[in-house]
Amino acid sequence: MDVSIILAAGEGTRMKSHTPKVLHRICGRPLLEYVIEASKNAGIKENYVVVGHGGDTVKEHFKDTDVIFRNQPIGDQYPYGTGYAVMQAIDSIRDDINVIILYGDTPLITDETIKEFMDYHKKMGNHATVLTAYVDDPTGYGRIIRDKDDKILKIVEHKDANEEEIKVKEINSGMYCFKGQQLKYALGKIDNNNSQGEYYITDVIKILKEEGYRVDAYRIEDATEIYGVNSRVQLAFCDRVMRNRINHSHMENGVTIINPENTYIDPGVKIGRDSIIYPGVFLKGKTVIGENCIIRENTVIEDSRVANSVEIISSTIEESTIEEGCKIGPYAHLRPNSHLGKNLKIGNFVEVKNSTIDDNSKAGHLAYIGDADVGKNVNIGCGVVFVNYDGCNKHRTTVEDNAFIGSNSNLVAPVVVKEKGYVAAGSTITEEVSANSLAIARARQVNKEGWVNKKNFKKDK
Ligand code: UD1
Numbered sequence: 161m162d163v164s165i166i167l168a169a170g171e172g173t174r175m176k177s178h179t180p181k182v183l184h185r186i187c188g189r190p191l192l193e194y195v196i197e198a199s200k201n202a203g204i205k206e207n208y209v210v211v212g213h214g215g216d217t218v219k220e221h222f223k224d225t226d227v228i229f230r231n232q233p234i235g236d237q238y239p240y241g242t243g244y245a246v247m248q249a250i251d252s253i254r255d256d257i258n259v260i261i262l263y264g265d266t267p268l269i270t271d272e273t274i275k276e277f278m279d280y281h282k283k284m285g286n287h288a289t290v291l292t293a294y295v296d297d298p299t300g301y302g303r304i305i306r307d308k309d310d311k312i313l314k315i316v317e318h319k320d321a322n323e324e325e326i327k328v329k330e331i332n333s334g335m336y337c338f339k340g341q342q343l344k345y346a347l348g349k350i351d352n353n354n355s356q357g358e359y360y361i362t363d364v365i366k367i368l369k370e371e372g373y374r375v376d377a378y379r380i381e382d383a384t385e386i387y388g389v390n391s392r393v394q395l396a397f398c399d400r401v402m403r404n405r406i407n408h409s410h411m412e413n414g415v416t417i418i419n420p421e422n423t424y425i426d427p428g429v430k431i432g433r434d435s436i437i438y439p440g441v442f443l444k445g446k447t448v449i450g451e452n453c454i455i456r457e458n459t460v461i462e463d464s465r466v467a468n469s470v471e472i473i474s475s476t477i478e479e480s481t482i483e484e485g486c487k488i489g490p491y492a493h494l495r496p497n498s499h500l501g502k503n504l505k506i507g508n509f510v511e512v513k514n515s516t517i518d519d520n521s522k523a524g525h526l527a528y529i530g531d532a533d534v535g536k537n538v539n540i541g542c543g544v545v546f547v548n549y550d551g552c553n554k555h556r557t558t559v560e561d562n563a564f565i566g567s568n569s570n571l572v573a574p575v576v577v578k579e580k581g582y583v584a585a586g587s588t589i590t591e592e593v594s595a596n597s598l599a600i601a602r603a604r605q606v607n608k609e610g611w612v613n614k615k616n617f618k619k620d621k
Pocket residue numbers: 167168169170171210212232239240241242243244245263264265300301302303315316317331332333334359360361362388
């Protein structure tokens with residue numbers, strides 16, 4: 161069975177970060193996760209990740225996945241280099257398998273390319289195959305040096321290249337396929353006699369070539385696939401490429417994205433046909449959007465499910481569910497564990513938290529609905545507060561079907577408003593409101609005739 165060895169022990173100095181490089185994110189996910197996913201989707205079931213700098217943090221992050229970690233010792237007393245990194249996973253290299261080497265900081269590699277690359281390597285019966293590409297600016301990369309017959313001779317690092325070699329624009333991606341037996345053999349022979357004093361995996365290529373093994377290069381057209389992240393600028397570049405890929409695939413599936421450059425959709429998000437996504441929208445995590453939805457500008461939806469024909473304007477939705485036909489916003493906030501039934505209207509500056517609201521209910525303006533179960537056809541007036549917190553504990557409120565909660569009322573939990581209960585505006589409800597009854601819980605209005613004139617108001621100087 162094939163295995164991958166994913167190198168992720170480097171320090172990533174140029175990121176200038178306390179976070180290990182491979183945990184920096186593009187489109188919401190860590191760099192390393194894309195590489196692991198691509199490898200798995202290419203059919204590789206055994207994936208080894210070599211960690212070093214920040215290794216514990218990386219391992220902790222991926223502890224629920226089935227990748228296998230190997231530690232590269234880090235410190236002045238230990239050697240360094242891509243060859244040394246691969247040696248840390250030497251136990252994974254069995255003679256009769258093929259090994260693909262990938263980088264944890266090269267997230268744009270696709271599963272298709274990995275698969276085609278491996279298929280090519282196997283079909284040609286190669287002992288080693290290098291993944292290469294032409295780039296306009298090869299600065300910093302290892303150069304692919306070919307002989308008169310256009311066959312690969314060796315890889316020369318930028319820092320070790322002579323005047324002729326440095327001009328070569330075909331570069332080493334750092335990804336390779338090896339036959340296990342030959343990789344293990346050649347790893348035993350590499351040294352660190354080079355300008356950087358590092359063990360180079362690239363020397364394996366030279367050694368195998370010199371000893372007459374079948375060594376080959378596989379060049380891909382799209383050089384962005386091998387683009388690595390060494391700095392925040394490159395991180396932003398990879399984020400843009402990934403975002404374009406994601407947005408493209410949604411558009412191809414029938415979603416309108418008005419400005420793909422300014423629409424941020426995580427890889428796992430699903431969107432139904434004929435939905436329209438406006439600029440400035442973030443769709444994050446495991447969000448699922450139905451068909452015919454309109455997600456208007458600057459909306460953020462995270463880990464939520466939105467059914468068909470929902471319109472959301474400039475709102476924030478977290479870990480919640482919205483059923484068909486709802487209209488949300490502008491400026492509504494659904495906090496975790498909110499469930500909205502069909503055809504609801506949740507309007508301006510309404511906050512909902514840990515609550516269910518059933519079909520056809522409305523909260524049009526300025527309300528807080530926290531820890532509540534609200535029935536069907538309920539009207540929640542402007543400025544209503546579900547008083548769910550006594551300073552110590554949270555309590556629930558129940559509002560049954562067809563109830564009416566007048567504006568600026570407080571429902572002090574735990575409390576129940578029964579079916580068709582009617583709360584007068586400005587009430588503070590602390591006891592159950594029985595079915596069909598009007599509850600008024602406010603001081604009665606008193607009019608004092610002539611009071612203003614008698615008082616003879618004067619302005620202070
Ligand atoms: C390497 C290649 C170069 C290639 C380039 C592509 C070598 C000698 N050179 O150079 O030909 O063009 O990648 O990006 O292989 N790593 C470890 N442990 C180490 C050293 C590195 O895990 O001890 C990891 C890094 O985290 C990184 C990857 O290996 O993900 C590449 O290391 P890096 O130092 O960036 O290699 P380059 O010098 O860029």
